[in-house]
Amino acid sequence: MAQVFKDSHIRALEENMAREINLLESTFSFIPVDDPGAVSYYTAKAQELDQLIDSRITFINLDGTVIGDSEMLPGEMDNHKKRKEIESASSDKVGSAIRHSETIGEDMLYVARHVKTDAGFDGYIRLSMSLAAVGKELNKGWYLMGGGLLLLFLAAAFVSYRVASGLTRPLEHITRVANRISGLDYDARVNLDRRDEIGQLGQAINGMADSLQQQLKVIHDNEDLMQSVLANMTGGIMMIDCAGKIALINREAESILHVRSEHILGMPYEDLKQNYEFMKFVEEGISRKEFLRVERNVYAPEERVLQFDGVPMFEDDNSYRGMLFLLQDVTDIRRLEGMRSEFVANVSHELKTPIAAVKGFAETLLAGGVPDEETRRSFLQIIHDEGERLNRLIGDILELSKIESKRVPLEYAPVHLKELFGSIFEMMQPAAAKKSIVMVQDIPEHLFIEGDEDRLKQIFMNLLSNAINYTLEGGRVKVDVDVIDVDGDEEKVRIAVSDTGIGIPKKDLPRIFERFYRVDKARSRSSGGTGLGLSIVKHLTELHHGTLRVESKVGEGSSFILELPFMQQHEEEGYEAE
Template sequence: MLAAGLTMAQLFKDSHIRALEENMAREINLLESTFPFISPDGDNAVEFYTAKARELDNLTDSRITFINLDGTVIGDSEMRPEDMDNHRKREEIQSASGASVGSAIRHSETIGQDMLYVARHVKSDTGFDGYIRLSMSLEAVGKELNKGWYLMAGGLLLLFLAAAVVSYRVAAGLTRPLEHITKVANRISGLDYDARVNLNRKDEIGQLGQTINGMADSLQQQLKVIHDNEDLMQSVLANMTGGILMVDCFGRVALINREAERILHLRGEQILGKPYQDLKRNYEFMKFVEEGITAKELITEERNVYDPEELILQFDGVPMFEDDGSYRGMLFLLQDVTDIRRLEVMRSEFVANVSHELKTPIAAVKGFAETLLAGGVKDEETERSFLQIIHDEGERLNRLIGDILELSKIESKRVPLEYAPVHLKELFDSIFEMLQPAATKKSIVMLQNIPEHLFIEGDEDRLKQIFMNLLSNAISYTLEGGKVRVDVEVLGEAEEEEKVRVTVSDTGIGIPKKDLPRIFERFYRVDKARSRSSGGTGLGLSIVKHLSELHRGTLRVESKVGEGSSFILELPFMQQHEDEH
């Protein structure tokens, strides 16, 4: 707009000056036809032309100059001709030839203004042959031009203000939504995937906002899938029964789960990101890790560790390779197989014990039967004694097989318990009645301290089996004249889950301290000679232990050699049935 204004101003100035030139040329033409020329060679020619120039100056408001053909000034409306220079070489004089009009613009030193000079060659019949020149100050033109400049500046200012207002509104309509989109994009880049662009526009900016919202939705969905997968992986790692430890290609621990922390007795933050050599407290495992990293192949090994108790750990190492064959690290699995190996030992011992227990009565039955068949016994009393032994050993063999089958069913959870209220006083009265003959035979006093109206929920037959075994053992291992006692008390009356504690104590031979941890094992006997002589199978306490656990009870023993033993069983008042879970 400014360039257009400058161009228009210049055009205005040029057109105004051309108009002045044309007017001045017409005035010269008018003078040529009306002016009373005289010969410039006359004595009073200078005075004549000077006087006429001044008259014309008043009429045309222009400076009039009469110039001879040789450039000599013979009349001027403002200065005396004799004081003026020769004008032959003036631009307007040189350009005025023939019928053409010469013009020039230059600064006048005389009046200190820019002047417009217009000249024309004039030749009259009276002998004048020279130039008539009109000149006019351009000050008026400058005033008109300045006025135009002021008008243009005012118009430009108004136009600029209008354009600024319109531009501000247009820019605000563009920049505000763009700033909003930029803020939302920055929030999304800062992991705030709930940020959304709120724009109700159908143009390109609205489409950009919808695209960013779609991108945020996609990122949020992908992040949720990643988080869900990560949570699932963490849950799987945390709940694995085996320990997992990963060593990356740089020899640093990159992953460890909860079970590995437990086995290695350390916390993840203590070892993650650190060299595997920091596992030096677990020397055996550290050496295995070192071997696996060196070999970079599948390795498996079992090692005994002492930390502080003896454990049997199975170590597995698996190398990890990318699809392109690049090595990524080693994954190590730690499995505590102590209990498994102990169970294997117990199973082997069980098989050996069963074989031994079965072999003894079978050998006796076979030996005595062969003696009788051979006819070596002629005495009827001896023959009857042999047959009694065969019968007793058969009964013992039957009890042994029955206890083995019973224990097998109990351990495999194939014994359904039928819960019902059980009156403990009546239960123990019936047991005492059954065992009283055996106690009387050894002069053993049987005592009980049981609340009169105490009921618990349980399987009466299985509870009877538990206490029959405990009391039978107490009678068997109590010397003549001793005591066997049953005490029942209620625990935790003010607590949520009340319990009943049943204590079966005797004044028998007691159990050595070294044997206490193993007395509930199958076929384990403290006094093997006494057990066999009493007809025991060695499975009674094992059956008691399993039946107690089926009733959600806890069984423990306290004993001192020579003073007696106490078996303490704690049972809940109420059982949790499967349909209540």
């Protein structure tokens, strides 16, 4: 195969070189060989052609004299008349020969043909090429054949090994699978594609494993479902078995009782002695074995209201299995109920005062007991003022209700703070002038924030109105606006509304944003306040994703400080338009 490959390659080279000679014969510019510059001409042309076709080119006269060569000077070369390729060459036949070149130390292929032209050239054109490339290709073929034979040997050895071990390996595999199944690895299977007795044994073991795995899956699914239900219940569950030991507890019960399941499961319920109220309820339920429900106030560490339910568990044969206890934190529910009752009481009280005044003065006027025109006008003015106060109160209650239920649609847009406070100061200036109060603002000129301009105006009008109302004559109200960094990566706007008023006692500061809460009730009522302004301010600030706090000293004044983001988050908040 190697020799055939070599001969084929050499023949291809000979044919290619013969075509190149034919091409030179038809395209080359020949000159007469007896021309004085013929040797120089053919030598130069041979060197040029060598660069183009990558083959050594030799021009030989008919008598064997070299007149041009691409690698050597013609005068230094022997007569080529007796060279084999020259002897075998003719006008219609290509002569070739292979021999070792002493010059470059490699075997060379020589191809020559007799060429006679009208331009006066009568001789031979010879091309030569090294056969080193052929040797390299031949060596590559040997390597490929050797590698193929090696791979074939390895494949034969592998097949022989598989055939030899084909009898014992299936039994070893079945044994390993059976051991894995006995070790509770029910995913193990016998992977045999055989129809003999060994294959049937493997199928039987696989069927047994499938049946076990299916039954375990049903058990695990039911257990996972129960654990998921227990873990995600909003109420706590604890089960005490008939022996008085804790058999079950869910995550919420752990949180309420401040215990860990791994520490108390399987332990007597008396170990819950740190939860005295619940332990006494458990004792009562176990002793009575009937449905119980109580509410208890506990302190752990803050005060909470817990509802305990005890449910006895009986089997179909009426045998007692234990008690199931439900724990529910109803603190928020009771707090909301208290807030609702307090709100109703406050609203009733606030409405009753102006209504009583209107009714009293109206009855006096209707009875005709006020003949003086000036007094009647005074009574009518009081009725009008109380009606206005009643209207403001109802309006504030409705406004606060909408804000708390998040039914206030905010229309975000860039707000120029300098212009916003300029318009607010203009509206508040008459009220401040009556008390000789100086209103000052320190706001950067080109500061914008994103927000609802109407709601922001409502916030600051409430704060400035309070500041003017609670500042004595000749005092000062100031608005400061600064840009602050939050955690080094977010900037916010801080707006402080300060006054030099009477201040707020320290004990009142935590409750100042509650509905209807007043620090100075007499002053608030005389100024027409409803007690809802600061509550509205707080809720509107939160709707703008901001924060609100107050700093105050009695007799020195108060500062209400808002921190608002520059840009609002435009997420879907689910607000409904009124």
